[in-house]
Amino acid sequence: MAFEIVVVGTSYGGLAALQVVLPALAPDFGLPIVVVQHRGKDTDNLCEFLQRHCALPLAEPNDKEAIAPGRVYLAPRDYHLLVERDGFALSTEAPVGYARPSVNVLFESAADVYQGHVVGVILTGANADGARGLAKIKAYGGLCVVEDPAGAESRGMPQAAIAATKVDAILPLREIAPFLNQLCQHEPGSSYAS
Amino acid sequence: MTSAALQSDQTQLEDIEIALLLEGLYRVYGFDFRDYSPASIKRRILERMRAEKIATVSAYQDCVLHDDACMERLLVGLSVHVTSMFRDPSFYLTFRQKVVPILRTYPTVRIWHAGCSTGEEVYSMAILLQEEGLYRKCVIYATDISREVLRKAREGIFPLAAMQEYTGNYMKAGGKHEFSDYYTAHYDNVIFHPALKTNVVFSEHNLVTDGSFNEFHVILCRNVMIYFNKALQERVHNLIYDSLSMFGVFGLGNKESLKFTPRADFYDKLDSRDKLYRKVR
Numbered sequence: 001m002a003f004e005i006v007v008v009g010t011s012y013g014g015l016a017a018l019q020v021v022l023p024a025l026a027p028d029f030g031l032p033i034v035v036v037q038h039r040g041k042d043t044d045n046l047c048e049f050l051q052r053h054c055a056l057p058l059a060e061p062n063d064k065e066a067i068a069p070g071r072v073y074l075a076p077r078d079y080h081l082l083v084e085r086d087g088f089a090l091s092t093e094a095p096v097g098y099a100r101p102s103v104n105v106l107f108e109s110a111a112d113v114y115q116g117h118v119v120g121v122i123l124t125g126a127n128a129d130g131a132r133g134l135a136k137i138k139a140y141g142g143l144c145v146v147e148d149p150a151g152a153e154s155r156g157m158p159q160a161a162i163a164a165t166k167v168d169a170i171l172p173l174r175e176i177a178p179f180l181n182q183l184c185q186h187e188p189g190s191s192y193a194s
Numbered sequence: 195m196t197s198a199a200l201q202s203d204q205t206q207l208e209d210i211e212i213a214l215l216l217e218g219l220y221r222v223y224g225f226d227f228r229d230y231s232p233a234s235i236k237r238r239i240l241e242r243m244r245a246e247k248i249a250t251v252s253a254y255q256d257c258v259l260h261d262d263a264c265m266e267r268l269l270v271g272l273s274v275h276v277t278s279m280f281r282d283p284s285f286y287l288t289f290r291q292k293v294v295p296i297l298r299t300y301p302t303v304r305i306w307h308a309g310c311s312t313g314e315e316v317y318s319m320a321i322l323l324q325e326e327g328l329y330r331k332c333v334i335y336a337t338d339i340s341r342e343v344l345r346k347a348r349e350g351i352f353p354l355a356a357m358q359e360y361t362g363n364y365m366k367a368g369g370k371h372e373f374s375d376y377y378t379a380h381y382d383n384v385i386f387h388p389a390l391k392t393n394v395v396f397s398e399h400n401l402v403t404d405g406s407f408n409e410f411h412v413i414l415c416r417n418v419m420i421y422f423n424k425a426l427q428e429r430v431h432n433l434i435y436d437s438l439s440m441f442g443v444f445g446l447g448n449k450e451s452l453k454f455t456p457r458a459d460f461y462d463k464l465d466s467r468d469k470l471y472r473k474v475r
Contacts, residue, residue, distance in 0.1 A: 041359075062451045063420040064231075064427070076449050078281070079417075082233040090420045090449050091234045092275040109233045115202050140205075141198030 003143065003183060004117040005067070005083070006031050007110045009103030009133070011038040011125030013153025015049075017173055021123070022054035022072065024177030029056060030184045031119075032067045034083065034110070036075045036101045038125070043077050050074065061088040075101035082109035097129050103157075107133025116141030119183060121176065123147045125157030131164035138165040143183070145169045145176060211251035212236055218259050219268075225339070226402045227272060229426035235272065242271045266342065273340040275417060278359060279314045279352075282448050283366035285416075286322055288468040290368045293443050294326045296472075297411065303332040306410040306437065308401060309418030310336040313347025314360075317376075318367070319414070320390040325370045329393060335408065337399035348396045350386040354379055401430050406437040413438055416469075417447035431455045435473065444471045 010017055014037045025033070033056070039046060050072075051058045058072040066087045067073070073088070075081035080091040081101050089109075096102035103122075107130060110118045120137040122130045124147060138144050144167040149155035151172050161167065171179055212235070213228075220226045227235060239251065246264065248254045257264045280286050297303050310316050316336045323329040338344050352360075361373040377384040399407065401418070413434050419427045435457045438444060444461060446469035452458045461471035 060449065062449050062453075063447075064424060079449060080234075082237075084231065084233045086424075089231045089233050090417075091237075092277060092417050092420070093234065093238065094274070094276045105237070108237070112205060112233065112236070115205070116198050139198065140201050141196070 002117065003031060003119050004114050005110060006033045006119045006121065006180060007083075007107055007137075008033060008035045008121040008123065009107065009125070009130035009157070010036070010123035011099075011103075011127055011129060011154070011157055013124035013126075014038070015046075016153060017123045017147065018050060019053045020173050021177045022050060022056075022058075024174075024181075025054070025056060025072075026181040026184065027055045028070070029181065030069050032069050033072045034067075034075070034081065034106060035072060036081065036103045036106050036130075038099050038101070038103075038127075038129070039077050041078050046077070047074055061090075063090045064088065075106065077101075080105045082106065083113055084109070085113055097127065099127075099129050103130035104133040108136050111136040111140045111142060114142075118142035119145065119180065121145045121147075121180070122157055122161040123173070123176075124152040124154045126154040127156055128160035130157055131160040134161045134167070135165035138167070143168050145171060145179065147176065148172050208236075208251055211255070212239060215239065215251055215255040215258065218255055219265070222259050223265055224403065225269060225400070229402065229423050230272075230421050231423050234421055238271050239268070242268050245271075269340050270342045273311070273338065273343055275309070275311045275421075277311055277314050277417070278356065278363065280318045280360065280363035280367040280369075281315060281416075282468070283363045285445070285448070285468045285470075286318060286367035288465045288470060289445070290322060290326065292464050293412065293470065294322075294328065296441075296443065297328055297332075300411060301331065303328065303412065304408060304410045305332060305334045305412040305414070306408070307334055307336045308399070308413060308415040308434070310338050310347055310396075311343055313350065313396075314352065315414070315416065316347060316394060317350060317386050317390055318364075320394060321364070321369075321376055322367070324390070332393055334394045335410070336394055336396050339398065339400045339402075341398060344396050344398065348391070350388070350391060351383050352377075352386070354382050354384050357384060401433065402426060406433055408437065409439050410437055410442060411439055412443045412445070414445040416445060417450070419450060420447065428456050431457045435460060438473045440473060442473045444473065445469060446471070 060076040082089045149158040364373040464470040
């Protein structure tokens with residue numbers, strides 16, 4: 001199964017976790033990475049902050065912007081971020097589980113469009129957002145990676161994700177980027193999992 | 195067949211059913227959602243179906259096409275954007291600093307707030323204009339596709355619990371008074387002072403199927419076109435351009451861009467961060 005997109009969801013503790021994952025991504029990382037970090041409405045500078053920890057170009061996408069490989073996209077504050085066949089779509093629908101952006105909204109839209117070609121990653125967080133979305137990614141044949149709750153800053157989100165579906169890998173935070181780098185090196189058409 | 199392949203087939207079937215539902219909605223009721231952005235409209239339809247306890251889109255179509263009340267509920271589901279007063283405070287601050295001086299030079303000002311939803315941003319603009327001493331010479335045309343949403347906007351009643359956030363936004367937006375001067379609290383809600391809507395005309399207008407209805411000095415269409423696909427966005431950009439007077443001001447949402455739209459070259463930026471543009475040709 002060749003993967004086409006990586007989606008990442010995190011909440012409490014996510015900023016520190018992303019500072020571990022993003023710098024360790026290969027500079028020639030071949031897939032787009034889309035990140036939902038739960039954030040307040042006053043977090044205008046998050047993008048600039050995270051870019052300092054990331055060799056890949058990182059940006060908040062505009063509505064309908066094309067999705068390019070080797071880039072990191074951060075869901076803007078106070079919008080849901082969805083993916084479609086030809087680019088991003090933003091929405092101001094009601095918060096889902098108190099969250100806007102919501103991890104579930106991103107993950108579910110990614111599964112809808114990319115079907116089995118999605119890698120879903122859940123990192124630290126104190127709620128259960130992302131569990132339903134990760135289960136959908138799994139149901140469509142995608143690959144599910146979860147930060148090991150034992151070492152997570154906050155175990156809620158990893159635990160909820162593990163309870164919701166049969167995840168493919170539970171990894172300590174430091175091993176997540178190397179794992180993604182390796183997935184990315186697989187030639188298109190080669191098979192990782194069943 | 196694997197379960198993942200079954201899922202994938204089901205998604206394809208669902209997409210076909212949704213296209214049929216939207217076609218039916220258009221032919222029977224005249225509401226045209228066919229060129230809406232697919233991801234979000236699908237979410238909303240499936241959400242409505244869960245609320246109506248209906249399992250398939252085809253069964254839901256049966257209900258929508260035969261039951262006006264069911265259709266009306268879908269329409270509300272498809273048209274509610276959850277916004278806040280002074281959403282993106284810096285937009286309103288920039289409006290005060292860069293647009294208000296322009297408006298002072300006009301004897302009368304017509305403003306079109308396209309896709310006003312439940313009205314939070316309309317009341318925000320009314321407050322801003324009042325504080326700048328411009329409200330009396332302004333008329334705000336606040337339009338939306340849904341009658342139900344407009345009814346709420348006209349009421350001007352919002353939850354008390356939201357006022358703390360709105361007060362913060364108001365201050366960051368350059369507010370000059372106490373925010374609580376503008377409303378009266380009643381149990382869990384507040385009602386905004388009716389004086390704020392004396393120059394507001396709430397009216398149904400469908401950006402997808404209706405044309406221009408006046409010439410405006412300011413058009414705000416923030417976070418509305420994000421629900422449209424590119425083809426429909428182009429149509430609406432043309433409609434807005436045609437409805438704007440020369441040197442009129444056009445405001446978009448923070449994550450919307452004029453770039454790559456057919457009218458991009460017809461505007462100058464008033465501000466690079468806040469999406470405010472001025473029609474110059």
